[in-house]
Amino acid sequence: MNLQDGATIFLSIFVEALPFILLGTAVATYIKYKVRSETILKNLPKSSLGKCAAMSCLGIIFPVCECGNVPVLKGLLQKNVPPSAAISFLLGAPVLNPIVIITTMVAFPNNPEIWIARVGITFAIAVIIGYIFSFAKPEEIIKPQIIAKSCGHTHKPNKIRALDHFFAEAITMLSIITVGAAIAALSQTLIPRPFLIELASNQLLAIIVMMTVAFIISICSTTDAFFALAYSHIFGSSALVAFLVYGPMIDMKILLMLNNVLTKRAIIHITLLATVLTVISTYTWYNLAL
Amino acid sequence: MKIKYAAISIGLLGIWLLKLYINQDLALLILPRYNILVLLGAVVFIVGSIAMFKYRSQHWHEIDHHVKPISLGIILMVVVVEMTTTLGLTSNSVGQRGQTDLEDVVLNHTFNINIKSEDRSFGDWIHILKSKDLSKKEEGSKVNIVGFAYTDSNTDPETINLSRFLIRCCAADAQFVSIPIKTTEVHPNDQWLNVKGAIKDGKIVAETITQIPKPKIQYID
Numbered sequence: 001m002n003l004q005d006g007a008t009i010f011l012s013i014f015v016e017a018l019p020f021i022l023l024g025t026a027v028a029t030y031i032k033y034k035v036r037s038e039t040i041l042k043n044l045p046k047s048s049l050g051k052c053a054a055m056s057c058l059g060i061i062f063p064v065c066e067c068g069n070v071p072v073l074k075g076l077l078q079k080n081v082p083p084s085a086a087i088s089f090l091l092g093a094p095v096l097n098p099i100v101i102i103t104t105m106v107a108f109p110n111n112p113e114i115w116i117a118r119v120g121i122t123f124a125i126a127v128i129i130g131y132i133f134s135f136a137k138p139e140e141i142i143k144p145q146i147i148a149k150s151c152g153h154t155h156k157p158n159k160i161r162a163l164d165h166f167f168a169e170a171i172t173m174l175s176i177i178t179v180g181a182a183i184a185a186l187s188q189t190l191i192p193r194p195f196l197i198e199l200a201s202n203q204l205l206a207i208i209v210m211m212t213v214a215f216i217i218s219i220c221s222t223t224d225a226f227f228a229l230a231y232s233h234i235f236g237s238s239a240l241v242a243f244l245v246y247g248p249m250i251d252m253k254i255l256l257m258l259n260n261v262l263t264k265r266a267i268i269h270i271t272l273l274a275t276v277l278t279v280i281s282t283y284t285w286y287n288l289a290l
Numbered sequence: 291m292k293i294k295y296a297a298i299s300i301g302l303l304g305i306w307l308l309k310l311y312i313n314q315d316l317a318l319l320i321l322p323r324y325n326i327l328v329l330l331g332a333v334v335f336i337v338g339s340i341a342m343f344k345y346r347s348q349h350w351h352e353i354d355h356h357v358k359p360i361s362l363g364i365i366l367m368v369v370v371v372e373m374t375t376t377l378g379l380t381s382n383s384v385g386q387r388g389q390t391d392l393e394d395v396v397l398n399h400t401f402n403i404n405i406k407s408e409d410r411s412f413g414d415w416i417h418i419l420k421s422k423d424l425s426k427k428e429e430g431s432k433v434n435i436v437g438f439a440y441t442d443s444n445t446d447p448e449t450i451n452l453s454r455f456l457i458r459c460c461a462a463d464a465q466f467v468s469i470p471i472k473t474t475e476v477h478p479n480d481q482w483l484n485v486k487g488a489i490k491d492g493k494i495v496a497e498t499i500t501q502i503p504k505p506k507i508q509y510i511d
Contacts, residue, residue: 002380002382002383003375004375004376004377004378004379004380004382005379005380005382005383005386007371007372007375007377008318008319008375008377008378008379008461009379009461009462010371011319011368011371011372011377011461012319012320012460012461012462013460013462014368015307015310015316015319015320015328015460016319016320016324016459016460016462018307018328018331019324019327019328019330019331020327022330022331022334107396145356160345160348160349160350161351163338163341163342164350164351164352164353165352166338167296167300167338167342167353168352168353168356168357169352170300171296171299171300171353171357171361171362171365172356172357172358172361174361174365175358175360175361175362175364175365178364178365178367178368179364184462185462188386188462189383189386190386191386192385192386192387192388193386193387193388194385194388197388217462217463218462219458219459219460219462219463220459222459223458223459223463224458224459224463226396226458227458227459227463227465229396230390230394230395230396230465232394233391233393233394
């Protein structure tokens with residue numbers, strides 16, 4: 001393992017994620033002090049399924065990458081947004097936003113089925129997983145300290161209070177992303193990509209391999225389409241779509257950041273559901289299409 | 291008391307980010323288009339640090355009660371790591387990343403065929419050499435490109451792979467790309483070279499190869 005390469009990868013992930021974490025934390029602080037929970041809740045559909053579908057598309061208004069979404073998730077939960085809908089936002093928003101859709105279209109101009117599949121499958125998985133969680137109690141999903149801080153109403157916007165909240169959140173998230181970046185860098189330097197590629201002897205294995213790559217490299221959804229493009233001659237469309245769907249939902253750094261907000265059980269269930277649903281949906285989509 | 295430590299930590303982080311920006315070391319980590327975001331982050335941290343010091347007598351409830359000292363320590367570790375290591379990817383990571391074949395390389399930048407051949411960039415030549423038709427049209431054209439040397443057991447004899455890392459977002463997604471250069475010279479891996487030559491039969495044949503110091507902008511996109 002080369003220390004210089006490992007350190008470069010570690011620092012690159014940290015520095016790249018930093019502005020988006022600050023942006024997500026700023027949005028979360030804004031929600032805390034300026035947005036009333038009644039405003040959010042009255043604009044959501046009445047049904048659980050409707051709420052999940054609507055919240056999964058919130059990335060259109062807040063096109064923040066997956067790092068920035070975790071502080072926003074926390075802010076939404078503290079405004080009494082149903083956890084199921086908030087989880088749909090977490091899983092859907094990193095992909096269902098104009099920036100990611102456009103970059104995917106630009107990366108695969110002759111393969112519209114890839115960006116259509118990315119959007120469609122991400123939306124479906126975000127809504128399904130969110131809806132499944134609508135049957136769980138909030139205390140089974142959210143960490144107690146998040147529930148304890150939920151008051152549902154806006155506080156008088158005091159500058160020091162807002163700065164206090166912003167920097168407390170930012171420091172916590174950045175420390176978590178530091179650990180996540182270190183683990184991702186270690187994984188990249190220890191697990192050779194050619195080795196993973198050799199494992200992909202059939203379509204199903206190719207899907208699993210690309211999902212593993214997505215989990216390990218932990219890159220932003222705004223540019224992952226170009227990264228996936230480099231593997232387009234090795235893997236079929238189903239594996240590429242699996243990479244593009246799974247990476248923004250679940251990777252090393254997101255899991256560590258979620259540990260600050262959701263219970264371990266909820267994180268495990270989200271991970272398992274996202275993994276299984278991605279494999280099933282991408283495998284089925286292209287076999288049905290053929 | 292904790293507010294002082296938080297102020298010092300984020301102040302140091304902001305100054306560190308500013309230093310990376312001013313020294314152009316960000317180019318070794320992320321795409322230049324994201325530099326302005328990092329600069330804004332640095333400003334946020336520095337201004338925040340000043341505000342915390344200025345208003346330290348006021349009640350910073352969340353930082354005092356919810357920020358763990360280890361979080362501050364972990365953030366400062368990032369600064370320590372950067373100050374104790376050299377930045378930039380090396381050919382040692384080729385084994386982990388694999389090599390991307392020339393025909394599979396996809397670049398972001400716009401290729402302009404009308405510029406002088408000697409002024410074309412590494413990315414421009416990849417664009418040309420990928421295409422048999424373009425390579426034929428450029429037969430005899432002068433080449434002047436910069437990259438680092440890489441050879442391994444699979445490299446053809448009398449060839450050096452002039453290489454760069456292609457990044458989309460940050461060094462974490464880097465792909466290793468190289469252009470084979472016909473030459474009898476031997477250079478160690480990771481040595482940065484300026485190759486001047488010409489296109490012959492679809493390949494670059496070197497006329498002069500000069501060793502150069504590592505440039506600030508090492509990656510292509």
